Amino acid sequence: MKFESGYIVETVFDGSKLGIEPYSVEGIVFFLITLGLELVPLHKITLVTLKGCWESMKKIFQRTSSSYTEPLLESSSTYVAIDPDEDVDVQAERNRVLSDSTDNAIIYLRNLWKVYHGTKVAVRSLTFSVQEGECFGFLGTNGAGKTTTLSMLSGEERPSDGTAFIFGKDISSNPKAARRHIGYCPQFDALLEFLTVREHLELYARIKGVPDYKLEDVVMEKIVEFDLLKHANKPSFSLSGGNKRKLSVAIAMIGDPPIVILDEPSTGMDPIAKRFMWEVISRLSTRRGKTAVILTTHSMNEAQALCTRIGIMVGGQLRCIGSPQHLKTRFGNHLELEVKPTEVSSMDLENLCRLIQERLFDIPSHPRSLLSDLEVCIGGTDSITSENASVAEISLTEDMIVIIGQWLGNEERIKILLSSTDLSAGVFGEQLSEQLVRDGGIPLPIFSEWWLAKEKFSTIEAFIISSFPGATCQGCNGLSIKYQLPYGNDLSLADVFGHLERNRDSLGIAEYSISQSTLESIFNHFAANS
Ligand SMILES: Nc1ncnc2c1ncn2[C@@H]1O[C@H](COP(=O)(O)OP(=O)(O)OP(=O)(O)O)[C@@H](O)[C@H]1O
Secondary structure (H helix, E strand, O other): OOOEEOEEOOOOOOHHHHOOOHHHHHHHHHHHHHHHHHHOOHHHOOHHHHHHHHHHHHHHHHHHHOOOOOOOOOOHHHOOOOOOOOOHHHHHHHHHHHOOOOOOEEEEEEEEEEEEOOOEEEEEEEEEEEEOOOEEEEEEOOOOOHHHHHHHHOOOOOOOEEEEEEOOEEOOOOHHHHHOOEEEEOOOOOOOOOOEHHHHHHHHHHHOOOOHHHHHHHHHHHHHHOOOHHHOOOEHHHOOHHHHHHHHHHHHHOOOOOEEEEEOOOOOOOHHHHHHHHHHHHHHHHHOOOOEEEEEOOOHHHHHHHOOEEEEEEOOEEEEEEOHHHHHHHHOOEEEEEEEEOOOOHHHHHHHHHHHHHHHOOHHHOOHHHHHHHHHHHOOOOOOOOOOOOHHHOEEOHHHHHHHHHHOOOHHHHHHHHHOOOHHHHHHHHHHHHHHHHHOOEEHHHHHHHHHHHHHHHHHHHHHHHHOOOOEEEEEOOOOEEEEEEOEOOEOHHHHHHHHHHHHHHHOEEEEEEEEOOHHHHHHHHHHOO
């Protein structure tokens, strides 16, 4: 390289003597500097960051020079024995996988661990297998370790201990061979913003080795399959969140890999797009019957609709495993009962409004504050009598509502309405208390309708609690109320149906449904006990 400043200075480096073109050396040096600046902005370069870079480079060199099969434990004391209280199904799956008696399985995870920074255990001795044609629902609470596990399977992360096999190829010792069989849709769309939908699919089809003569057909097939024809030539930054997700799943499926890993594929999709995506996934696993799908989702409906087997992770550990029906039968120790009472009749409503109105106008017996409230509500009490005040015009303040509660013999119900923290207040109750705070009053007919509806719910509740000991209220939406009933030897489904049918008319029940525990309540059970 020559350097001139008035004089011609000697050549500092003459690479041509070594057979290296000077410009190529310059190119490499500037490329490395650019890369470094891209990764670490100038203002962040300090002695500490330079030391960090050096340490990382040393680690990379050490890793590449050592065999992949070497144990990767930073400290073997981190990897303690598995949980002695492990669930029996999880244990049976572990024994089956470790004893190599897993027929047709194309993915095996064996004692897979991931520990970040030597202390943060993200995945703990995970062992399970997935078969051909199976859609495995990999569920779990936030931070349970699902994404970390999938990242290890797809080769993005290295296991800290244990390993997984994909078509017999070890992901630790032979990551490339293992990865060849996988289509992976990550949790966050990894799209290039200025490439179009079509260009993305072409790019990934080429990366996956689709031959040139098939390229166009393969790309078009995915565009049509995912209903992306209208958006085929749009750059990815201009796509909606749902369409970006569709493109990410389409990329994972391009080239028809035998294993498809989908990390929350339907996040951000509207219900129609979601159904559409379910169809595609279901066709892939159950109908084509050859592809193994691992699916993570926070939607229990999605898991119920698509998965043939489900594993629930909590705190890096698998807490249960089995078909949705098996999990419901094993962990669903209750029935879900939803009851909808008949509507409040207009005659009952009219009668109650009139009763309250008459008592309100029985002025001499009211305390002073209530009188002034009434004046505010209906514009002065002197000229208005109970006969000429319109029911709809009367707006009840908080104090009036408290007194009406006393008249009607249920102060507790009013307390719940005013605090609106109780589940049994329901959505309607919450709306009323919001209206009270916002407008300073509730119209008499609305209050009366709420009161009568609550009467109906109370009658039903008293009946349920006395008929099914241990029943618990799960919430009320104003139209219906849900209960969990303990389910066991002394209470069968037939008993519950029989009892409700016999008392249905006298209780004023319009509709009711009884079902086994939902997947959601089972998931909540594991999440709550984490
Ligand atoms: N690079 C990292 N460094 C340190 N800790 C990490 C790293 N990545 C993940 N973790 C931690 O590992 C645990 C598992 O995270 P992971 O993302 O796998 O959970 P998840 O089950 O996929 O959660 P979510 O449902 O929220 O996506 C979390 O406690 C997380 O904070």
